[in-house]
Amino acid sequence: MKKYSVKDLSKLAGVSVRTLHHYDDxxxxxxxxxxxxxxxxxxxxxLLKLQQILFYKELEFTLQExxxxxxxxxxxxxxxxxxxxxxxxxxxxxISSMLNTIEKTMSNLKNKTMITDNELYEGFSKEERxxxxxxxxxxxxxxxxxxxxKYLKKLSKEQLEQLKKEQQDIFKNLFxxxxxxxxxxxxxxxxxxHYSNIRKFWGTDGSxxxxxxxxxxxxxxxxxxxxxxxxxxxxxxxxAKFLSEAIRFFANSQLD
Amino acid sequence: MKKYSVKDLSKLAGVSVRTLHHYDDxxxxxxxxxxxxxxxxxxxxxLLKLQQILFYKELEFTLQExxxxxxxxxxxxxxxxxxxxxxxxxxxxxISSMLNTIEKTMSNLKNKTMITDNELYEGFSKEERxxxxxxxxxxxxxxxxxxxxKYLKKLSKEQLEQLKKEQQDIFKNLFxxxxxxxxxxxxxxxxxxHYSNIRKFWGTDGSxxxxxxxxxxxxxxxxxxxxxxxxxxxxxxxxAKFLSEAIRFFANSQLD
DNA sequence: AAAAGATATGACGTTGCGTAAGAGTCAAAT
DNA sequence: ATTTGACTCTTACGCAACGTCATATCTTTT
Numbered sequence: 036m037k038k039y040s041v042k043d044l045s046k047l048a049g050v051s052v053r054t055l056h057h058y059d060d061x062x063x064x065x066x067x068x069x070x071x072x073x074x075x076x077x078x079x080x081x082l083l084k085l086q087q088i089l090f091y092k093e094l095e096f097t098l099q100e101x102x103x104x105x106x107x108x109x110x111x112x113x114x115x116x117x118x119x120x121x122x123x124x125x126x127x128x129x130i131s132s133m134l135n136t137i138e139k140t141m142s143n144l145k146n147k148t149m150i151t152d153n154e155l156y157e158g159f160s161k162e163e164r165x166x167x168x169x170x171x172x173x174x175x176x177x178x179x180x181x182x183x184x185k186y187l188k189k190l191s192k193e194q195l196e197q198l199k200k201e202q203q204d205i206f207k208n209l210f211x212x213x214x215x216x217x218x219x220x221x222x223x224x225x226x227x228x229h230y231s232n233i234r235k236f237w238g239t240d241g242s243x244x245x246x247x248x249x250x251x252x253x254x255x256x257x258x259x260x261x262x263x264x265x266x267x268x269x270x271x272x273x274x275a276k277f278l279s280e281a282i283r284f285f286a287n288s289q290l291d
Numbered sequence: 292m293k294k295y296s297v298k299d300l301s302k303l304a305g306v307s308v309r310t311l312h313h314y315d316d317x318x319x320x321x322x323x324x325x326x327x328x329x330x331x332x333x334x335x336x337x338l339l340k341l342q343q344i345l346f347y348k349e350l351e352f353t354l355q356e357x358x359x360x361x362x363x364x365x366x367x368x369x370x371x372x373x374x375x376x377x378x379x380x381x382x383x384x385x386i387s388s389m390l391n392t393i394e395k396t397m398s399n400l401k402n403k404t405m406i407t408d409n410e411l412y413e414g415f416s417k418e419e420r421x422x423x424x425x426x427x428x429x430x431x432x433x434x435x436x437x438x439x440x441k442y443l444k445k446l447s448k449e450q451l452e453q454l455k456k457e458q459q460d461i462f463k464n465l466f467x468x469x470x471x472x473x474x475x476x477x478x479x480x481x482x483x484x485h486y487s488n489i490r491k492f493w494g495t496d497g498s499x500x501x502x503x504x505x506x507x508x509x510x511x512x513x514x515x516x517x518x519x520x521x522x523x524x525x526x527x528x529x530x531a532k533f534l535s536e537a538i539r540f541f542a543n544s545q546l547d
Numbered sequence: 548a549a550a551a552g553a554t555a556t557g558a559c560g561t562t563g564c565g566t567a568a569g570a571g572t573c574a575a576a577t
Numbered sequence: 578a579t580t581t582g583a584c585t586c587t588t589a590c591g592c593a594a595c596g597t598c599a600t601a602t603c604t605t606t607t
Binding site: 079083095113123131134137140 | 372389
């Protein structure tokens with residue numbers, strides 16, 4: 036009968052010695068025998084069992100779950116796999132939604148910096164501005180361009196320009212109104228313009244989904260990161276707070 | 292200036308008091324002031340910062356990463372988001388592959404139990420067997436059926452019957468040969484039949500991909516779970532080991 | 548003033564090992 | 578026969594993000 040030392044077995048299975056110690060500790064995989072000096076010795080059966088363990092571990096079962104699966108031959112494996120499948124699927128969906136949020140955040144971050152750039156270039160002529168913008172496109176490279184293309188490809192350049200200008204206009208008005216309460220009608224009118232503008236920017240202006248959640252998320256974004264509300268190179272935390280509250284009020288009162 | 296106690300803030304933000312303690316401990320969110328009795332008091336700014344924290348936490352940034360993001364206003368947020376996006380995407384792919392493995396495992400588990408069932412029903416007439424199978428279909432319910440349909444829909448009932456019978460035949464031969472070395476030619480011939488049979492069952496028999504990995508995975512499955520190799524209601528660990536080694540040898544010598 | 552409610556600070560538990568630390572064991576080289 | 582080098586053993590802290598007591602100290606209500 037072949038016997039493997041901890042090191043032998045660890046190399047055969049591609050795990051660390053510590054892992055074998057651990058599995059012994061928690062009762063997942065005990066050595067076949069112990070020498071007088073308490074050295075662990077494993078046999079063929081233990082090698083096979085270790086392979087089983089690693090199989091289920093790759094599927095991200097916890098060690099406790101694996102103990103349960105392997106210790107009881109009557110364990111309902113199909114049911115366990117079914118449950119695990121659902122857990123994994125829900126995790127997958129969760130990740131999808133996180134990716135969505137990240138995309139939107141990045142898209143908005145980029146857009147904001149572009150807008151403040153525009154403001155900085157306000158002193159230049161139209162032609163100069165176009166030159167600068169083209170340089171920027173070259174700098175950003177194709178990858179960045181393609182990433183945002185998903186959201187922007189439906190918009191012609193002129194439409195995009197129009198949307199950006201409208202955003203600048205909205206923000207100027209809102210900044211002017213920012214000493215008022217966020218709930219006043221004037222402010223809420225500008226927020227409504229902003230909402231409509233953003234949905235065009237997202238390319239979802241035709242959708243029946245009001246995107247209340249997403250829009251509120253955007254509102255939170257303004258306070259979540261000062262980089263979203265730079266004006267003349269300075270962060271505006273107070274203005275961010277104002278914006279965020281105005282959007283929250285709008286979403287709660289106007290959107291289902 | 293409004294001040295929030297730990298409990299107030301925790302309710303406002305939907306986190307536990309312990310969480311606030313923890314964030315204080317690690318320097319992520321310190322209270323605005325402490326009372327004489329060392330009670331924590333938070334202001335509006337802390338509420339806003341907590342919201343930022345929760346935003347990034349939902350994206351599964353670690354607390355240390357969030358500290359980095361928030362402490363330095365010049366932090367390259369876009370780059371951080373980009374990196375995080377990749378991490379999430381790779382996690383998503385990993386989950387997809389795990390789901391694949393689970394599907395195959397379940398599909399095989401079901402197939403095996405069906406085969407042993409067939410063996411158990413060997414004394415019955417064909418009509419009786421069909422009756423029983425239909426009952427099983429009702430029991431398993433539509434969901435289960437549809438899950439396996441993916442793999443089976445391309446096969447007609449007769450083809451499926453044929454494949455199952457061939458599998459039974461192969462296993463009988465292999466069991467008879469199981470006192471030999473797994474590497475003998477007779478054994479390897481049966482394994483080759485099995486390989487071809489399995490690929491038909493998987494619906495991939497036309498594919499150019501030899502599916503070495505998948506087939507080896509199947510071999511491991513036989514030892515990974517005794518339920519795969521029940522014969523006459525008894526688990527056959529020795530036979531499982533034999534099968535597994537025969538398949539490993541076949542995959543290594545015959546498949547690229 | 549006593550009882551009830553909040554809050555504070557430890558400190559251990561969780562998951563799956565990594566990473567030493569200190570000590571004993573075994574086989575080969577001196 | 579012994580020293581060395583390669584292994585192995587047990588013990589135990591560390592990590593992430595808190596949950597969950599336990600015990601002590603306020604603050605507020607009756």
